[in-house]
Amino acid sequence: MYCNQCEQTKNRTACTAIGVCGKVPKVAHMQDLLIHVMRGVSIYGHRAAQMGVVIDERVYDFMFGTLFSTLTNVNFDPMRFRSYILEAVGVREELKQQYLEACQKKGVAPEEFSSGPAAWFPPDGSTDEDTLDEEGKKFTLTNDVPIYGADIAGVRQMIVFGLKGMSTYARHAHVLGQDMKDIGAFVMEVFDFLENGPVEERNDLAAMLGWALKVGEANVKVMERLDIGHREQFGAPSPAQVSTKPKPGKAILVSGHDMHDLLKILEATEGTGINVYTHGEMLPAHSYPWLRKFKHLAGHFGGAWQLQQFEFPTFPGPVVITTNCMIEPMKSYKNRLFTLNDCGWPGVEHIDIARDMDRVIKLADELKGFPEADDKTEEQFLSVGFGRDVLLDNADKVIEAVKSGELKRIFVVGGCDGAEHKRNYFATLVDSLPPETVVLTMGCAKFRFNRKELGTLGTTGLPRLLDMGQCNDSYGAVVVANALAGAFETDINSLPLSIALSWFEQKAVAVLLSLLHLGVKNIRLGPVLPAFITPTVLDILVDKYQISAVDVRHPKEDLKLMMGSS
Ligand code: FSO
Ligand code: SF4
Structure with missing residues (x-):
């Protein structure tokens, strides 16, 4: 196995014997095989759509679900992966048929794929787990390294991981009644490009980074629809x-x-x-x-x-x-x-x-349930519900506080939590913030500090710690930042705003790509940088976006730098 898709990957390189997450090699191989077959699904789906076939929404939903299943800490069951793989072959063959029929109707010669993901079948018709495990060993993402070189292979991984993260959000948005067909078509287009796109483009690092940002752009749409879906189904969040x-x-x-x-x-x-x-x-x-x-x-x-x-x-x-x-x-x-x-x-x-x-x-x-009231334990509360509406409703207060100096800097400290001690960086950072600051947070990263009492900001009455919701609610932070930039007639990067992103899995990759697509600079990422970003690619990201790793051992030094930045 070779898996490097999440932050906790072994030795900051890859899990090769067993996943730090507990994923066993068999499951890793079957996940690689599933992604391989989904590339085939995408090739025929994309081609069929180009020929005017209307792809059934259920196909897209199946695709989002299969990609979701390969995300970190989602599914560890080989039996389930066997069913996904076999179903995916069936879906691919249906799309192939639709593509061939559409070509025939239009009098166009269909493209033929005699090898690769569009043509993979279980060898000798054997569909037992052990065969699929063996087959999966052939399709690790590192196969790209000898073909494209480490830098482009890393960007290709970043694209696939971004697609996985985005598909997760897309699945949620679809369940909430949002139309995700264009996103499904986009995922298929990207997979088809990764396999069959123009060779010069696939060998051009800048062009490949461009594709990574396209994933970020699509993910902004997904997060926006997820935000709409939640509101339509459950009302606007309130404190x-x-x-x-x-x-x-x-x-x-x-x-x-x-x-x-x-x-x-x-x-x-x-x-x-x-x-x-x-x-x-x-x-x-x-x-x-x-x-x-x-x-x-x-x-x-x-x-x-x-x-x-x-x-x-x-x-x-x-x-x-x-x-x-x-x-x-x-x-x-x-x-x-x-x-x-x-x-x-x-x-x-x-x-x-x-x-x-x-x-x-x-x-x-x-089961027992909780016993009769224990009056000795004091009731404690967590404060939630500071979504974009609440912040936009209070925008006047925030703007006034910035002007009067009561608010010197807004921090976005959010993303994922994880087992490593070094993630305490984010708690120390929040703990050390001066009183003239507020923290917007989202995702499970907040559990490191959401029981802290940070009080309220100056005379505004606004809490200094504002929980905006789940990791997928980071869209709300972008809306708030854009609104503030508009009010100050400037851009996001010129606001007194610092972002410390605690990443763990592939949804965070999608969110990071979205932030980069939106041109957000100076993001601090941690606790360590992704293993799939090579030094050359990092140099490009630093140069273009001034992205940096958090200084896990010196959060207070980082804080000084952030407080001093524009
Ligand atoms: Fe956390 Fe897990 Fe929400 Fe992630 S529970 S780590 S980015 O899946 O999705 O923040
Ligand atoms: Fe390792 Fe993360 Fe992959 Fe699990 S998901 S095998 S921890 S890189």
Whole structure:
């Protein structure tokens, strides 16, 4: 196996024996094979679309789901990958047929693909896991290195990882009723280009970086639609105080990012007496008015994803994982863990929310639940819901505070959390901020500092720590920054704004590419830079965007530099 797609990759190079995340070689190989076959799906899908075929929306949704399944900490189950691969071959053959028919109708000679991803079939018709494992070994992303050289191969990886991250968001937006056909067509176009685009272009580093930024551009559209989808389904986010003290009674915990699943769980449990708690990236659910109206949405339990093995054993009810990040379940809770959608772990029950919620409810009833009120533990609250509306509604106050000197700098400190100690950089940074600053945060990175009391900003009454939501709500930060730039008749890069991005997996790659596409400069990225960015590519990014790695050991020095920058 060779996997370097996330921040925690082994020795900052690649996981080659087993994933730091727990991914075994067999699954890594099957994921590589799945991506290979999806390239074939894309080649025929893109060609068919060019011939005027209207691609079924379900094909795009399948594509988003398969890419999502290969993201870090989503699916570890070889059985599921076997089904994805076989289904993908079927989808590809259907698209091929549509392409051939369209060519015939138009009297055009179809392009033929006798080898490569458009022509891969299970060898000798063997579809067992071991064969697919062996086949997958042939399709690692490092195959690109001897063909294109390390720099371009790294950019090609960045493009594929960006597509994976974007597909995750696209899947969510589609579930929330947004039309994602153009994005699906774009993903197919990019995969087709990576295989069959003009050779000169594929060998030109600048052109390839241009394609990476195109992924960022498309991802801005996806995040915008996700933002619209959330609002249409659940109302505009507004500030709320979320209790972290469990209420007595039966309980279900919901983790991941999928608010639509949470809604279904709330609907299914209404009137049962079971309380529903959010975990990890589900925390922002409490900021949506139409989710809050469910009185049994009782509070938030635990911190970021990497603490699952400590926190889930103490939760006295079933735990439902809607999306990443999932880690190896311990025996103590494995039999009360359920996965949804594209998530999976061998031996963990995978359910369909529309069909199987009864089983989760039954188990919640059988398990202990939280005991009678413990009056000794003081109730603590997390503050959520400072989405773009709240900030834009208070834009006058922010602008006035900048003018009066009460607000010297706005910090965006967000992204992902992770197990490494060096991620404390972000907590120390926030801790060390002078009072004339505010912090916008999003993603699970905030769990390092969202229990801190930063107080309010000068005379504005605005909290200094403003939780804008999930990682996918970073779109809101861009809207706010654009609005402020407009008010000050300047551009984002001239605002008193500093960005420290804590990255972990491929959604963060998509967000980073979006920020670069928008021309945002001076981003500090950490805790370490992606392994797939080579020194040459880094030099280009530094030169063009002044991107830099955070100084993990000296956050206060970084802070001084940030406070002193324009
Ligand atoms: Fe965190 Fe995991 Fe939201 Fe990521 S839970 S790390 S970028 O999947 O998506 O912030
Ligand atoms: Fe390693 Fe990350 Fe790949 Fe897992 S996802 S195998 S930790 S690089």
